Every structure is written in C-alpha cells, then in structure tokens.
Amino acid sequence: STSANEAAISEEDKQKIAAIDWLVFDPSQRAEALKQSNAVMRTFLATRKYKACREVFNKIPSDSIDVITKNWQSQAGSAPQLPEDDNAIREYICVKAYLDAHDAFNDWFEHYHNAAPSKPTIAPSATFQERVKHEHEVKQYEQEVDRWQYSLILQSKTVVECIYNVLLFPDGGWMVDQREEEDDMGDSGRTHQMMLLRQLCIPSMCSLLHSVLHNTKQYTRCIQLADVIASEEHQLYKVFRKEELQRLLQMMRESSLQLLDDNKDPLGY
Amino acid sequence: LGQFLDSHDHLSWLHDIQMNSYSKAHDTLKRLAFKETEQFSRKKTLISLSKLSALASDEVQEDEIQDLIDEQILLAHQEALPVNVLHSLQIDQDTMPPFSAMNLIQLYCSEHNSSSNEYDFKKSLDLLSYVSKEDAEYEELKLHIWCQSIKKDNWTQIQGPEPLASCEHTIFFRTLGLAYDQGLDLHEYLPDIDTLLSSDELGDLRDSSHFQYLIRAGYEQIERVVT
CATH class of the missing domain: 1.25.40.700 (Serine Threonine Protein Phosphatase 5, Tetratricopeptide repeat)
Incomplete structure (x- = not known):
C-alpha cells in the first residue's frame, strides 16, 4: 500500500469506470462525455480513490480537447467556445495535474522507503574468507547507495515540480473556473464540489510537499513553503482550516529545528 | 525556558508553536519581520509565518492580519x-x-x-x-x-x-x-x-x-x- 491512504474500489465504482467507455464512444458527444467523466473523477477524488480516478482519466482519449474544439468549430465557426466546455477542459487539466503529482509522490515514496539498499552485515565470528567477501559487499553497497541517492534527488525534483503545478495552477488556481457559466444548467453543485476539492486536496498536497522536502533535507525550502501558502497572489491559505494550519506550522517547526542543528538560523540563513 | 526564550525572539516563536501559542508566535514573528533590514527573503518568510500563525490562532484580530497583508503587498512591489x-x-x-x-x-x-x-x-x-x-x-x-x-x-x-x-x-x-x-x-x-x-x-x-x-x-x- 502507498502512503497517501488510498481507499478501496467498490463494485459500484467499477461500473462507473466501465461506463466511461460508452460515454467516449461517439466523438461528436465528447464535450458531454468529458463533463460526465469530470463529475465521476470529482467523486473519486473526494473519496480518495486515486486509482479509480486515474482509471477514468486514462479512458478519456488524449485527443479529447482537440476533438471538442473541432466539433465546436464545425458547428459554430469562429464563435468562442461555450463557457461550460472551456471550464470542463480546464477541470480535466486540473485533474491531470493532481493525478500526476499524486503518482510522482507515490513513486518517490516507494523509492525512498522500499528501494533503499540494505547494509550488509557480518558476524563477529566470521572467517577470513567471509571477511573478504563482506568487504566486497560493503563496496557494492556504497555504490548502490550513491545510485539510490542520485535517483532520489531526481525523483524529488519531479515530485516537487508536479506538486507546484497544482499549488500554483495558473489563472486563478487549481479547480477554479475561468469563465462564468449561465446558471441554467442546474450545475451549481459542481462549483461547490470543486471548492470542497480545493479544501481537501491543497492542504494535503502541501503536506506531501513538505514531507518530500524535509526527508530530502531541503529544510530551507520547507520553511519557504510558508511564502507560497501565505501569498496574496495565490491565497492558498484561504482553503486551510485552523487545525491544518497548526499542523503545517508544527511541521515547519521540525524543519527549523534541523536548520538549527546545522548551525543556521531558524529560517536557514 | 519560556522566560529565557522571551529574550531570544528569533528562537522563541519555535517554542510558542510547540506550545500551541499561535498568537504569541504571530506577535514575535511580526516583530522580527518589522525589525529585519538585511535580507528581503528572510523578511518575506517571517511575514508569511506570522500570517499563518495568526490564521492558526483563535485570538488574532482581522486588522492585525491586514497589517501583514499590507506588508506583503509592499514586498510584492519590490519583487x-x-x-x-x-x-x-x-x-x-x-x-x-x-x-x-x-x-x-x-x-x-x-x-x-x-x-x-x-x-x-x-x-x-x-x-x-x-x-x-x-x-x-x-x-x-x-x-x-x-x-x-x-x-x-x-x-x-x-x-x-x-x-x-x-x-x-x-x-x-x-x-x-x-x-x-x-x-x-x-x-x-x-x-x-x-x-x-x-x-x-x-x-x-x-x-x-x-x-x-x-x-x-x-x-x-x-x-x-x-x-
């Protein structure tokens, strides 16, 4: 199992996932299919069923944005796309950014915890031959540690980038519509769900980001995460509950103590 | 320990956070931020931490947070x-x-x-x-x-x-x-x-x-x- 507590997929979920095949079958209905798929993915994200969400995502053909744009152009010429179609496309990209960040974190977590090479051991009563063999094993182990650390750095970079893609999602933020829909769709539930997803996912992304940075000893960047969350430009702090902010500050305090241990000031200077 | 740290602002906020005294941490961090004249980025982070502490606390007033936002806007102009x-x-x-x-x-x-x-x-x-x-x-x-x-x-x-x-x-x-x-x-x-x-x-x-x-x-x- 992975760290980011994955919930199990039920029979009903499997049916929902299978139904996506039918939705995307007819390219002329792709806009509608994308909206329906988004709705299903929202429910999966809200219940922490990331694998199920990824399965739905993978069933949406990757050329869908193109298909939707072309369908619209053949129907309406050069008129601007409907707000609800634009919003659905943006939401789909938001989901992709989140799933990518999640997968990157799981890869990193797997590598960090399970792929670490284990140190060879030797009994005090070992024979000469065993000692020679052991020395050889230790050298090999050291090389493996180097390799492991190198790829840990690379994976950390990827996951940090992916998480920032969510946190700093351009033009208003992750899961925030850019265009106002005429509210004749009876779909105000969608906006509410997206807001709840922000409240659920953004604090958890921040805490995953902190754990990657902290575990790879990038303590200064741990503290500077405060700048990102407190910024007026992105206003991420608004989706945090008090208790979540308290937990975050506790985590930053841990990083700060590490900096003090390294003879730096609490912010890493 | 608390008393000792009171005279050491730059460390005491860490203690305050540990003790769940977020409004105290906010105060100290704010004071440190307004005293900071050397490093732009340090001032910015002190303001950020002070703001997050204020928001994590039950006692801090709206206008105190507004002070920090005003300061953030000033820093953003510099950036x-x-x-x-x-x-x-x-x-x-x-x-x-x-x-x-x-x-x-x-x-x-x-x-x-x-x-x-x-x-x-x-x-x-x-x-x-x-x-x-x-x-x-x-x-x-x-x-x-x-x-x-x-x-x-x-x-x-x-x-x-x-x-x-x-x-x-x-x-x-x-x-x-x-x-x-x-x-x-x-x-x-x-x-x-x-x-x-x-x-x-x-x-x-x-x-x-x-x-x-x-x-x-x-x-x-x-x-x-x-x-």
Missing part, C-alpha cells in the same frame, strides 16, 4: 522591480535587503527604469500610501513621481492642429487616466498645478510656454471630469 533597474544598480535579487516604500518609489521612477510606463508611475502612487503624510518627504515624493512621468516624453515636439489630442499619448496623461480609472483620489494624489509647473525637476521645460499651456489645458480637462 516586481524591473530586472534592468536592479542590474544597473548592481542589486542582487537573492541577497537584496528589504527596501522602504520611499526607496521603491525612487527606483520605479528612476532613469534606470528606462522602459517605465504608466503602470510604473501608478505603482509609485500606490506606494505613496505607505509613506506618512506627516513625513517631510511626502509632498516631495508626490511631485517627483509626476515630474518623472512628464520627463518621459518630449513635450516640445507635440505640435500639430490638435496638440491636446496628441497629449493623450504621453506617459503623464496615461498615468492620470490609469489612476482615475482605478479610483485613485486625484485631489489627493495630484500636486497643485503651480507647484508642479515651477518644480526644479522639470529643468528647461519650465520655461516652455507651449508645455505650460498643454499641462494647464490637461488639468482643466481633469477638473471637469473629476468634479
């Missing part, structure tokens, strides 16, 4: 300084100190900001709200901003049958337009016309009756729109 201004003054973005609003106005309006436009001058006017009106430099800075905006254009070349229409393209009038559109109180932010036209900063322009005529006509127009 947005054009690269060429920093370059020409050999300021390293990674190690620069926090600048005062007054310094920032000077930088935004300076000749080093060769590509400055109405947005830079409007920013300078916004920054003026960080300077106390009782400050001796307040009126001087206000005058400085407008004089510098005037000096961006070559006024003696504005001729033709409708010189007033041509004026609309000058940085001075574009700044005025932008300030008006964004709801700035022009009575407050525009200097008295005679003070402006007799300012030393304008140099030879002061003696040009053509220039004087254009600015006076422009002022009259604004007067009509504003009142």
Whole structure:
C-alpha cells in the first residue's frame, strides 16, 4: 500500500469506470462525455480513490480537447467556445495535474522507503574468507547507495515540480473556473464540489510537499513553503482550516529545528 | 525556558508553536519581520509565518492580519522591480535587503527604469500610501513621481492642429487616466498645478510656454471630469 491512504474500489465504482467507455464512444458527444467523466473523477477524488480516478482519466482519449474544439468549430465557426466546455477542459487539466503529482509522490515514496539498499552485515565470528567477501559487499553497497541517492534527488525534483503545478495552477488556481457559466444548467453543485476539492486536496498536497522536502533535507525550502501558502497572489491559505494550519506550522517547526542543528538560523540563513 | 526564550525572539516563536501559542508566535514573528533590514527573503518568510500563525490562532484580530497583508503587498512591489533597474544598480535579487516604500518609489521612477510606463508611475502612487503624510518627504515624493512621468516624453515636439489630442499619448496623461480609472483620489494624489509647473525637476521645460499651456489645458480637462 502507498502512503497517501488510498481507499478501496467498490463494485459500484467499477461500473462507473466501465461506463466511461460508452460515454467516449461517439466523438461528436465528447464535450458531454468529458463533463460526465469530470463529475465521476470529482467523486473519486473526494473519496480518495486515486486509482479509480486515474482509471477514468486514462479512458478519456488524449485527443479529447482537440476533438471538442473541432466539433465546436464545425458547428459554430469562429464563435468562442461555450463557457461550460472551456471550464470542463480546464477541470480535466486540473485533474491531470493532481493525478500526476499524486503518482510522482507515490513513486518517490516507494523509492525512498522500499528501494533503499540494505547494509550488509557480518558476524563477529566470521572467517577470513567471509571477511573478504563482506568487504566486497560493503563496496557494492556504497555504490548502490550513491545510485539510490542520485535517483532520489531526481525523483524529488519531479515530485516537487508536479506538486507546484497544482499549488500554483495558473489563472486563478487549481479547480477554479475561468469563465462564468449561465446558471441554467442546474450545475451549481459542481462549483461547490470543486471548492470542497480545493479544501481537501491543497492542504494535503502541501503536506506531501513538505514531507518530500524535509526527508530530502531541503529544510530551507520547507520553511519557504510558508511564502507560497501565505501569498496574496495565490491565497492558498484561504482553503486551510485552523487545525491544518497548526499542523503545517508544527511541521515547519521540525524543519527549523534541523536548520538549527546545522548551525543556521531558524529560517536557514 | 519560556522566560529565557522571551529574550531570544528569533528562537522563541519555535517554542510558542510547540506550545500551541499561535498568537504569541504571530506577535514575535511580526516583530522580527518589522525589525529585519538585511535580507528581503528572510523578511518575506517571517511575514508569511506570522500570517499563518495568526490564521492558526483563535485570538488574532482581522486588522492585525491586514497589517501583514499590507506588508506583503509592499514586498510584492519590490519583487516586481524591473530586472534592468536592479542590474544597473548592481542589486542582487537573492541577497537584496528589504527596501522602504520611499526607496521603491525612487527606483520605479528612476532613469534606470528606462522602459517605465504608466503602470510604473501608478505603482509609485500606490506606494505613496505607505509613506506618512506627516513625513517631510511626502509632498516631495508626490511631485517627483509626476515630474518623472512628464520627463518621459518630449513635450516640445507635440505640435500639430490638435496638440491636446496628441497629449493623450504621453506617459503623464496615461498615468492620470490609469489612476482615475482605478479610483485613485486625484485631489489627493495630484500636486497643485503651480507647484508642479515651477518644480526644479522639470529643468528647461519650465520655461516652455507651449508645455505650460498643454499641462494647464490637461488639468482643466481633469477638473471637469473629476468634479
């Protein structure tokens, strides 16, 4: 199992996932299919069923944005796309950014915890031959540690980038519509769900980001995460509950103590 | 331990957070931030941490958070300084100190900001709200901003049958337009016309009756729109 507590997929979920095949079958209905798929993915994200969400995502053909744009152009010429179609496309990209960040974190977590090479051991009563063999094993182990650390750095970079893609999602933020829909769709539930997803996912992304940075000893960047969350430009702090902010500050305090241990000031200077 | 740490602000907030005293941590971090004169990025992070502590606490008042937001906006103005201004003054973005609003106005309006436009001058006017009106430099800075905006254009070349229409393209009038559109109180932010036209900063322009005529006509127009 992975760290980011994955919930199990039920029979009903499997049916929902299978139904996506039918939705995307007819390219002329792709806009509608994308909206329906988004709705299903929202429910999966809200219940922490990331694998199920990824399965739905993978069933949406990757050329869908193109298909939707072309369908619209053949129907309406050069008129601007409907707000609800634009919003659905943006939401789909938001989901992709989140799933990518999640997968990157799981890869990193797997590598960090399970792929670490284990140190060879030797009994005090070992024979000469065993000692020679052991020395050889230790050298090999050291090389493996180097390799492991190198790829840990690379994976950390990827996951940090992916998480920032969510946190700093351009033009208003992750899961925030850019265009106002005429509210004749009876779909105000969608906006509410997206807001709840922000409240659920953004604090958890921040805490995953902190754990990657902290575990790879990038303590200064741990503290500077405060700048990102407190910024007026992105206003991420608004989706945090008090208790979540308290937990975050506790985590930053841990990083700060590490900096003090390294003879730096609490912010890493 | 708490008592010992009280005299060590730079560490005590860590203790406060551990003790769940978020409003105390907010206070200390804020004090540290306002004392910080060496490192821009350190000041920024202290403000951020202070704000998060305030939001994590049950006691901190709205206006205390607003103080921090105002400070963040000031810091954001510094972060947005054009690269060429920093370059020409050999300021390293990674190690620069926090600048005062007054310094920032000077930088935004300076000749080093060769590509400055109405947005830079409007920013300078916004920054003026960080300077106390009782400050001796307040009126001087206000005058400085407008004089510098005037000096961006070559006024003696504005001729033709409708010189007033041509004026609309000058940085001075574009700044005025932008300030008006964004709801700035022009009575407050525009200097008295005679003070402006007799300012030393304008140099030879002061003696040009053509220039004087254009600015006076422009002022009259604004007067009509504003009142």
